Amino acid sequence: MLDNKTRAKAFKRIGKIVGAEHITMHETDKILNAIDAWPLSQAKIRAGEILPLADMIAFPGNVAEVSQILALANEMKIPVTPVGGGAGTCGGTVPVYGGIQLDLKRLNKIGEIDHESMLVKVQAGVVGIDLEEEVNRFGYTTGHTPTSLRASNVGGFIATRSGGSMSSLYGKIEDMTLGLEFVLPDGSIVTTKAVPRHSVGPDLLQLFIGSEGTLGVITEATLRLFILPEERHFRSVTFPDVHCGLEAIRKIFREGILPSVARLYDPEDAAYSFSMHFDFEEGHCMLLLAFDGDKKKVKIDETRSVELCIAEGGSDQGEGPAKRWWEHRYDMYYPTRLKTEGYTIVDTIDIVATYDRLEKVYYAMKEAMEAHGAFVLSHFSHMYQNGGSVYMIFFTSQPSAESAWETYKRIWDDGVAACLREGGTMSHQHGVGLTRSTYTEDELGSSFKVLKMIKEVLDPNSIMNPGKLGLGVRE
Numbered sequence: 001m002l003d004n005k006t007r008a009k010a011f012k013r014i015g016k017i018v019g020a021e022h023i024t025m026h027e028t029d030k031i032l033n034a035i036d037a038w039p040l041s042q043a044k045i046r047a048g049e050i051l052p053l054a055d056m057i058a059f060p061g062n063v064a065e066v067s068q069i070l071a072l073a074n075e076m077k078i079p080v081t082p083v084g085g086g087a088g089t090c091g092g093t094v095p096v097y098g099g100i101q102l103d104l105k106r107l108n109k110i111g112e113i114d115h116e117s118m119l120v121k122v123q124a125g126v127v128g129i130d131l132e133e134e135v136n137r138f139g140y141t142t143g144h145t146p147t148s149l150r151a152s153n154v155g156g157f158i159a160t161r162s163g164g165s166m167s168s169l170y171g172k173i174e175d176m177t178l179g180l181e182f183v184l185p186d187g188s189i190v191t192t193k194a195v196p197r198h199s200v201g202p203d204l205l206q207l208f209i210g211s212e213g214t215l216g217v218i219t220e221a222t223l224r225l226f227i228l229p230e231e232r233h234f235r236s237v238t239f240p241d242v243h244c245g246l247e248a249i250r251k252i253f254r255e256g257i258l259p260s261v262a263r264l265y266d267p268e269d270a271a272y273s274f275s276m277h278f279d280f281e282e283g284h285c286m287l288l289l290a291f292d293g294d295k296k297k298v299k300i301d302e303t304r305s306v307e308l309c310i311a312e313g314g315s316d317q318g319e320g321p322a323k324r325w326w327e328h329r330y331d332m333y334y335p336t337r338l339k340t341e342g343y344t345i346v347d348t349i350d351i352v353a354t355y356d357r358l359e360k361v362y363y364a365m366k367e368a369m370e371a372h373g374a375f376v377l378s379h380f381s382h383m384y385q386n387g388g389s390v391y392m393i394f395f396t397s398q399p400s401a402e403s404a405w406e407t408y409k410r411i412w413d414d415g416v417a418a419c420l421r422e423g424g425t426m427s428h429q430h431g432v433g434l435t436r437s438t439y440t441e442d443e444l445g446s447s448f449k450v451l452k453m454i455k456e457v458l459d460p461n462s463i464m465n466p467g468k469l470g471l472g473v474r475e
């Protein structure tokens with residue numbers, strides 16, 4: 001928190017930049033903005049705890065205002081926490097050391113579509129669904145459909161290296177972003193040219209993607225567009241175990257087939273998610289597939305994929321389960337069907353690994369988390385040619401707040417340790433934020449020092465989102 005004099009001075013100066021109606025110090029605004037969708041902070045608020053609050057929240061309306069605010073914060077050494085949609089799950093927008101929360105929602109313009117190059121320029125505060133619906137009107141899709149599409153914005157997607165449900169075909173946001181406008185902590189505005197590929201040194205664009213507000217602020221992006229598919233067809237297959245299901249997926253991708261969706265639910269998650277609606281053998285896994293494209297191509301890809309699944313011991317379940325999942329994909333997965341008592345926290349850990357390690361990582365993490373009494377549901381949610389991700393939803397319920405927070409921490413510590421020990425990477429799409437901040441050094445190993453050096457050069461006063469991504473932690 002700032003001292004009264006600094007707070008008052010900063011408030012007055014930022015008010016002059018954005019206009020008095022675009023800055024607030026009201027307690028209710030600060031409390032509402034104190035958390036994102038991080039389950040631990042939500043549980044703590046329910047338990048009556050007070051979380052760190054920002055000193056003020058500013059709403060800049062253009063890149064020049066963002067630049068002036070950062071220059072001022074840098075001069076006064078005030079922490080700045082960027083806020084996108086505020087739907088991150090890792091505490092990325094929690095203003096750990098107070099200061100300014102920089103809410104980008106007013107940067108909400110969608111530029112004209114470049115039909116020839118199939119690109120669109122968008123400001124950081126554009127909400128995912130608004131962009132998707134706008135480009136749909138012209139026969140395009142962004143291909144980026146995370147479950148938080150209605151809650152998160154373009155800046156947040158890019159800042160966290162977000163992944164949509166169809167990333168197997170369309171890629172993650174880092175594949176879709178061709179160019180960026182970015183404001184550095186000293187207020188300078190930098191742009192990277194939007195080109196399909198280049199050979200001019202290291203890719204600076206990728207340095208900013210996933211930087212989670214620790215290196216500066218994303219204000220605009222140039223994104224790729226795809227033609228809306230003529231056909232999207234669904235197919236579901238059950239397997240006696242995870243191994244057979246993963247083998248089938250691996251073989252599908254190995255042949256060069258790119259389903260838009262490939263999600264394998266383990267026996268617990270398959271039972272939880274589908275047994276109320278479909279009959280299939282108890283203890284079996286459920287694979288959901290979708291294929292996008294013209295009718296002929298979809299038919300060929302689907303037929304061959306099902307053949308490969310059957311050869312691995314799969315049983316064809318038709319389109320039902322996959323189609324149902326698609327139609328309900330934006331429903332939130334709150335545990336309404338589970339009876340919970342005391343202090344309950346439900347959180348998710350999304351990790352990624354290559355095929356040679358994926359199964360080992362999954363079993364090791366599940367065992368480590370279950371050792372603390374967690375109930376774990378898992379699905380392999382985003383699959384690629386060389387491996388894929390596991391999305392583990394865990395539930396823990398404890399009689400007291402202290403034991404709940406402690407158990408939650410142990411589940412995370414031991415779950416991530418198991419992931420790293422078996423050669424996985426600790427996040428596929430949700431980012432690091434606060435949840436994974438203390439594990440960043442273990443995850444990055446010898447390359448962590450490079451990240452720290454970049455941070456020290458770009459942000460010598462460590463004003464940008466301190467405490468996140470293992471950077472800028474203060475005493």
Ligand SMILES: Cc1cc2nc3c(=O)[nH]c(=O)nc-3n(C[C@H](O)[C@H](O)[C@H](O)COP(=O)(O)OP(=O)(O)OC[C@H]3O[C@@H](n4cnc5c(N)ncnc54)[C@H](O)[C@@H]3O)c2cc1C
Nearest residue numbers: 084085086087088092146147148152153155156163213218
């Ligand atoms: C129900 C639910 C479902 C979800 N499903 C998915 C999913 O399918 N796939 C997925 O990838 N994620 C998912 N998420 C997580 C989350 O929505 C994403 O990680 C999303 O990318 C965060 O975007 P946001 O705009 O909400 O960011 P915020 O929560 O506002 O911010 C996230 C981080 O990015 C930084 N940041 C935000 N904007 C900027 C900017 N303009 N410049 C610099 N830094 C910035 C913040 O400081 C913070 O560190 C889900 C979350 C929920 C609650």
